[in-house]
Amino acid sequence: MADQTLPIPGAxxxxxxxxxxxxxxxxxxxITVDHKKLGILYIVYALFFLLVAGSEAMAIxxxxxxxxxxxxxxxxxxxxxxxxxxxMVFLVGMTLIFGFGNxxxxxxxxxxxxxxxxxxxxxxxxxxxxxxxLYFSFIGGFGLYGMGAAPDVTWWAYAPLTExxxxxxxxxxxxxxxxxxxGFGTLGAAINxxxxxxSMRCRGMTLLRMxxxxxxxxxxxxxxxxxxxxxxxxxxxLIIDRYLGGHFFDTQAxxxxxxxxxxxxxFGHPEVYVxxxxxxxIASEVIPVFSRKAIFGYPAxxxxxxxxxxxxxxVWAHHMFTIGMTSASNAFFAxxxxxxxxxxxxxxxxxxxxxxxxxxxFATPMLFCTAFLFQFLCAGLTGIMLAVAPWDWQLHNSYFxxxxxxxxxxxxxxxxxxxxxxxxxPKITGRMxxxxxxxxxxxxxxxxxxxxxxxxxFLGILGMPRSIYTYxxxxxxxxxxxxxxxxxxxQAVAVLILVWNIVDSYMHGRSAGNDPWDAWTLEWSxxxxxxxxxxxxxxxxxxxxxxxxxxxxEDPDWKYEL
Amino acid sequence: xxxxxxxxxxxxxxxxxxxxxMGAITCFAQGPQATPSILAPASTPxxxxxxxxxxxxxxxxxxxxxxxxxxxxVIIRFHERKTDAGHEPAQVYGSTHVELAWTVxxxxxxxxxxxxxxxxxxAIQDAPEPPSALDVTVVGHQFWWEFRYPRLxxxxxxxxxxxxxxxxxxxxxxxxxxxxxxxHSFWVPQLGxxxxxxxxHPNKMWIDPQSPGLYLGQCAQFCGVEHAKMLLRVxxxxxxxxDAWVKNQQQPAVDxxxxxxxxxxxxxEACANCHTIRGTSARGLFGPDLTHLMSRATxxxxxADNTPANLRSWIEDPxxxxxxxxxxxxxxxxxxxxxxxxxxSTLR
Numbered sequence: 001m002a003d004q005t006l007p008i009p010g011a012x013x014x015x016x017x018x019x020x021x022x023x024x025x026x027x028x029x030x031i032t033v034d035h036k037k038l039g040i041l042y043i044v045y046a047l048f049f050l051l052v053a054g055s056e057a058m059a060i061x062x063x064x065x066x067x068x069x070x071x072x073x074x075x076x077x078x079x080x081x082x083x084x085x086x087x088m089v090f091l092v093g094m095t096l097i098f099g100f101g102n103x104x105x106x107x108x109x110x111x112x113x114x115x116x117x118x119x120x121x122x123x124x125x126x127x128x129x130x131x132x133x134l135y136f137s138f139i140g141g142f143g144l145y146g147m148g149a150a151p152d153v154t155w156w157a158y159a160p161l162t163e164x165x166x167x168x169x170x171x172x173x174x175x176x177x178x179x180x181x182x183g184f185g186t187l188g189a190a191i192n193x194x195x196x197x198x199s200m201r202c203r204g205m206t207l208l209r210m211x212x213x214x215x216x217x218x219x220x221x222x223x224x225x226x227x228x229x230x231x232x233x234x235x236x237x238l239i240i241d242r243y244l245g246g247h248f249f250d251t252q253a254x255x256x257x258x259x260x261x262x263x264x265x266x267f268g269h270p271e272v273y274v275x276x277x278x279x280x281x282i283a284s285e286v287i288p289v290f291s292r293k294a295i296f297g298y299p300a301x302x303x304x305x306x307x308x309x310x311x312x313x314x315v316w317a318h319h320m321f322t323i324g325m326t327s328a329s330n331a332f333f334a335x336x337x338x339x340x341x342x343x344x345x346x347x348x349x350x351x352x353x354x355x356x357x358x359x360x361x362f363a364t365p366m367l368f369c370t371a372f373l374f375q376f377l378c379a380g381l382t383g384i385m386l387a388v389a390p391w392d393w394q395l396h397n398s399y400f401x402x403x404x405x406x407x408x409x410x411x412x413x414x415x416x417x418x419x420x421x422x423x424x425x426p427k428i429t430g431r432m433x434x435x436x437x438x439x440x441x442x443x444x445x446x447x448x449x450x451x452x453x454x455x456x457x458f459l460g461i462l463g464m465p466r467s468i469y470t471y472x473x474x475x476x477x478x479x480x481x482x483x484x485x486x487x488x489x490x491q492a493v494a495v496l497i498l499v500w501n502i503v504d505s506y507m508h509g510r511s512a513g514n515d516p517w518d519a520w521t522l523e524w525s526x527x528x529x530x531x532x533x534x535x536x537x538x539x540x541x542x543x544x545x546x547x548x549x550x551x552x553x554e555d556p557d558w559k560y561e562l
Numbered sequence: 563x564x565x566x567x568x569x570x571x572x573x574x575x576x577x578x579x580x581x582x583x584m585g586a587i588t589c590f591a592q593g594p595q596a597t598p599s600i601l602a603p604a605s606t607p608x609x610x611x612x613x614x615x616x617x618x619x620x621x622x623x624x625x626x627x628x629x630x631x632x633x634x635x636v637i638i639r640f641h642e643r644k645t646d647a648g649h650e651p652a653q654v655y656g657s658t659h660v661e662l663a664w665t666v667x668x669x670x671x672x673x674x675x676x677x678x679x680x681x682x683x684x685a686i687q688d689a690p691e692p693p694s695a696l697d698v699t700v701v702g703h704q705f706w707w708e709f710r711y712p713r714l715x716x717x718x719x720x721x722x723x724x725x726x727x728x729x730x731x732x733x734x735x736x737x738x739x740x741x742x743x744x745x746h747s748f749w750v751p752q753l754g755x756x757x758x759x760x761x762x763h764p765n766k767m768w769i770d771p772q773s774p775g776l777y778l779g780q781c782a783q784f785c786g787v788e789h790a791k792m793l794l795r796v797x798x799x800x801x802x803x804x805d806a807w808v809k810n811q812q813q814p815a816v817d818x819x820x821x822x823x824x825x826x827x828x829x830x831e832a833c834a835n836c837h838t839i840r841g842t843s844a845r846g847l848f849g850p851d852l853t854h855l856m857s858r859a860t861x862x863x864x865x866a867d868n869t870p871a872n873l874r875s876w877i878e879d880p881x882x883x884x885x886x887x888x889x890x891x892x893x894x895x896x897x898x899x900x901x902x903x904x905x906x907s908t909l910r
Contacts (some may be wrong), residue, residue: 010704054670074787154784160761161744161786166704251761257745258763291640295733297656322783324739324765327687331680338672338679342665347730349664350656352632359642359651371635377629381622382897384675388618389613390682393755397782461749463598465565472864475778496801543634552650560655 002247004377032237033117034532039103040428045128046095051499053087056080059490061452065485067473077469078152079171083134085155088409090182091131096417098123098189101217103428107194107523107530108211110202115195123188130182137174151175154467156268156319157238159249164242173242176235183232190221190228193397194205198396202522203262204541208302211521211544215302216281219309220274226313226440227274231267234260258323265316273312276408277305279416280347280447283369285353287421289401290366291358294557298544304343304350311340321360321392329388344380348373363517364438368419371446375411379404382457396445397467400460403453411449418445418498425502430528431509437501445494451487455480520545594775594798598751604777605727605769606734607686612835614682621671686755689768691736696724700740702759702781703745704888705788706850706863716811719850720863722793727770727803734854736771744786750779750796758783771798780864787886793864807857814841815853816908824905827898836889839909849889855909861888873903 014217032038063072072080102120106113114120128375139148151171153162162172197210197218210218238260240246247253288295295301317325317333325333351373360366386392394551395401418441425433464477471477515524524547526534543557545547595602603612700722701708709718725734739748741759748767749756755767757767772779781792799807817825825842828834832846840853855861858868865883872883875897880887894902 026776056596078784078787078789152787158745161784166744166786181572235850250774254762256762257760286813292642294653294655295791296654297661300656300661323760324763330683330687331676333578334679334683335672335676338675342668342672345668346661346665348629350661352629352636353654353660354642355636357651357654358640360637360640361642370633373633374630374683377626379635381626384622385615385618388614388679390755391615391618391681393757394611394615394751396756398747404910414681431848461600463779465749465780467784468780470790472793474596557653560653 004387011525017044029120033113035102035106035114035117035120036428036530036532036534038120041124042095042099042102042127045131046092046099047499049087049091049095049131049504051495053084054091054492054495056084056087058177058488061485061488063469064471064481066482067471067475067478069470072469073151074469075149078154078211078467082151082154082175086134086151086179087131089275090179091127091134091156093275093409093413094182094186095127096216097220097275098127098186098193100279100282100420100424101193102189103524104424105196105214105217106200107526107534108214108521109197109200109205110522110535110541111196111200112533112535114192115200116192116265119188120192121214121417123192124187126185126188127182128185130180130185131288133181134174134178137171140174140396142169142171145548146471150247156264157260159238159241159257160251160255162238162242162251162260163252165250173239176238178502180232181234183228183235186224187228190224190551193221195215202535202539202541208299209541209544212284212298212301212305213278213281213282213295216284216305217275219305220277223270223274223277223309223312224286227267227270230263234267237263259319261320261323262316265319266313269316269319270309270312272405272408273308275413277308279413280305281453282416282420282423283351283372284519286365286369287354287422290361290363291355292361293354294359294545294548294561295350295416296353296356297346298561300346301350304346307343310341311336311343315340316559318387318389318392322396334387336390338384341380341384341387344376348377348380354356362434363422364421364433364442365419365517367442368415368422371442372412372415372419375407375415375449379407379412382539395460397465398460399456399464399466402466403456403460406453406456411453414443418442421498421502423517424513424523425505427523427526427528427530429506429509430512431505432512432516433505433509435503437497437504441494441497441501444497445459445491448487448492448494451490452484453487454484455487459484461535515547518551520547520551522546525550565588567844594881595752596775596778598634598778600751602752604769604773605753607767607769608752610682610686611755613887616680617678618675621675625671655732689751691768692732692734694731694733695768696733696735697738698722698724698735699740700748700759702739702741702743702748702785704743704786705884705886707792707794708742708850711808714808714812716808717851718811718854719858720860721797721858723797723799723807724769724771725801726774726798727772728766728820731768731801733735734768736766736768739765739767745783746781746785747783748779748794750777750794752777753779753796756782761848771796774798774800774803788884791863791884791887793860795860795864810857811854813854815839816910817841818908819883821901821905821908824901824903827894827902828905831892831894831898832890833902852906855906857910870903870907873906874899877902 043530063069063077089256137150142149142183149169149171153172160166197214237248241248241250247255249255249257252258282397284295315333318337321330386404420426422433422438459477459480462476510530514527522539543561545557549556593604697713699710699712707720709722725733739757739759741761746759748759753769753771757765762820767826775798777796779794781789829843834846836846836849838845838851860877861868861872862884865903875882877892879891881887
């Protein structure tokens with residue numbers, strides 16, 4: 001389809017030194033405004049920080065493997081779990097969704113690029129610099145006169161612990177300013193995704209023919225636009241408190257600690273939906289293709305996604321059941337939180353119905369998505385338990401909560417994005433990932449995940465609070481903590497297998513061809529990797545599965561779609 | 563066949579949970595435990611939460627079994643077979659009736675869950691304080707607990723004493739929760755849910771333990787470097803023991819002339835800036851009240867046993883037990899430390 005004879009930058013540089021060629025190659029990545037290259041930059045950046053934050057998690061688990069361990073000092077432990085949370089949410093989660101969003105949204109809607117290519121590059125580099133700023137705190141945290149120190153106030157950073165009276169030095173400033181900078185990048189990416197999906201669709205691609213991944217990127221981007229604002233506002237207020245004598249959260253001067261909680265969680269809770277919705281999008285692409293069936297109940301899936309986005313904006317104070325709200329507010333937020341279960345339940349049922357009556361092929365992407373379905377079911381049910389406010393008074397800030405949100409963010413988000421890596425790697429690189437290594441990766445990660453996070457539920461029930469750098473030997477938590485830590489190490493091995501698979505298959509992988517999975521969305525009609533500007537001629541579609549229509553002219557979708 | 567393994571594993575959490583529940587019912591019968599389990603409630607709020615949690619567990623468990631069972635069935639029944647290669651399965655695009663069914667049923671479940679939850683929220687949170695209740699003010703500090711009994715004139719630290727509350731003579735403890743610095747959270751799982759201690763935002767909670775003994779807990783909201791060592795001990799005493807304890811705590815500190823040198827050190831060195839010993843000139847309010855230090859089993863908010871040897875290392879360098887504690891190393895001579903420990907050891 002595409003014209004491969006266009007002059008490509010670098011192709012004319014015959015006879016120059018290797019150093020110059022390398023520099024030019026680097027230069028093309030730095031100046032690029034191409035959505036596919038930016039998408040790859042986002043994804044590689046996210047994977048790098050996945051390894052960094054994963055290493056922090058390993059240090060945490062080694063520390064907690066035995067009671068009264070002195071391997072990490074309390075200061076270092078507090079820095080590690082703060083950085084682990086902040087990194088995983090902002091540098092891994094947000095960059096992964098916008099990485100895949102960047103790469104796939106234009107391809108899936110038959111567009112040649114994002115709506116605003118330069119804004120796209122700006123957004124990526126803002127996010128990237130935000131991440132560097134956050135990690136620079138390890139060197140510069142206490143200013144120029146001493147050793148550095150990373151932020152150590154937890155990723156929810158409750159005031160007044162973040163005020164200068166309790167957090168002197170600059171590490172909290174790095175945290176606040178890095179989040180502001182990354183916030184700008186995220187806003188740019190969200191605006192761009194919305195503009196692209198609404199104005200760049202090819203002919204015939206009505207809103208209700210968009211692939212579900214695009215729909216979920218749209219919903220997640222809309223939520224992002226709403227919730228990054230209060231986060232940025234809160235960080236600005238915090239900086240004003242710290243440097244300009246403000247008293248927003250300064251309780252010693254009459255400020256309010258609970259105002260910070262409201263600002264943070266009206267961002268923080270929808271934020272987890274911002275992360276999980278694109279993961280739903282991935283599952284909604286992978287499950288039909290590997291079940292060999294159209295998605296069941298497409299309009300219901302779209303409606304449920306939009307419903308989740310709306311309801312997610314009214315549940316934030318379920319993080320605050322223990323702060324002494326009135327009983328009426330507690331009841332309200334219990335109800336609104338339980339209501340999230342309805343649209344998410346609809347989604348799970350539709351995925352299972354999609355698999356029902358199919359011919360399910362358990363290639364690695366489908367293995368990850370199947371495990372996602374199971375783990376997301378569990379995460380939803382423990383979420384219901386936490387929504388029961390009185391039970392939350394017991395479970396809040398215990399390891400039960402840690403287990404619950406790792407079930408959503410690892411068991412669901414990360415599993416879906418691993419599926420995405422196996423599914424779209426052939427499109428991005430032109431080579432297949434090794435299925436053998438993929439299966440090793442999946443089973444090790446699956447077993448390690450369940451060892452770690454199933455066990456954590458029990459630790460929480462047995463009264464172990466989160467954020468503690470060590471615990472007493474007589475509490476009955478010792479064996480369980482050892483199991484959690486061993487499971488963590490197994491997951492680390494699995495991730496290293498993935499990294500090896502990505503690197504090795506890039507050089508030696510089997511050639512993928514245009515459409516290795518016999519899939520149905522537009523990105524599989526292009527060569528792998530797709531050429532610059534994707535489509536030589538603009539595609540025209542008549543249904544949600546344009547490639548199905550081409551492959552089955554006798555039985556096209558557009559005759560039957562709801 | 564690999565796919566089957568998912569289905570058998572999928573019952574693992576449910577199985578473990580059921581096992582844990584049974585274990586809880588059988589071996590966590592009553593009274594205080596070394597493991598502060600929420601499955602061993604020993605006070606009305608904890609009991610009500612426990613009953614509610616069993617109800618919720620039954621509903622969520624039923625949903626789990628049905629949906630995970632469906633998923634397992636689909637995986638086993640509809641995986642690709644070698645025999646049926648070549649053609650695609652029948653394409654089904656959806657069904658309004660089915661969608662309606664799996665929307666309405668969850669709505670009904672939510673209604674039931676919400677009404678049950680709301681009832682317990684109001685029952686625990688809005689329970690009126692009976693006149694027989696004991697008032698205690700809890701003040702969270704980095705990284706220790708201060709307990710004030712306003713009607714009894716007692717101030718103590720880290721180890722809360724309350725009387726047992728029986729049906730015949732109910733005497734719940736109503737705690738007013740304050741903070742001197744940052745957010746903390748009061749959590750003794752066997753006695754009730756946690757409530758945060760937030761500066762400028764007084765909170766209330768109540769507990770009425772029914773069996774005497776020692777209940778363990780700890781701070782449940784990250785509060786800084788030594789959050790992990792902000793441990794909490796609640797001693798539930800029989801009425802006779804509690805009265806004896808109150809009488810002793812209301813006395814000023816023992817004044818034993820044999821350890822006057824140690825008292826002299828305490829009053830003249832920096833100790834007095836932060837600690838109070840009633841009956842002496844030490845009136846500091848930043849650290850724990852030491853008037854009856856030896857009536858407590860632990861020092862440093864539970865980080866170490868209260869023995870003369872531990873007291874000695876604590877005074878010489880608090881970082882031994884609690885690196886990051888706000889108490890400075892006192893830089894006293896060996897002789898001064900000896901005198902000081904002898905003096906403190908008399909404060910019964």
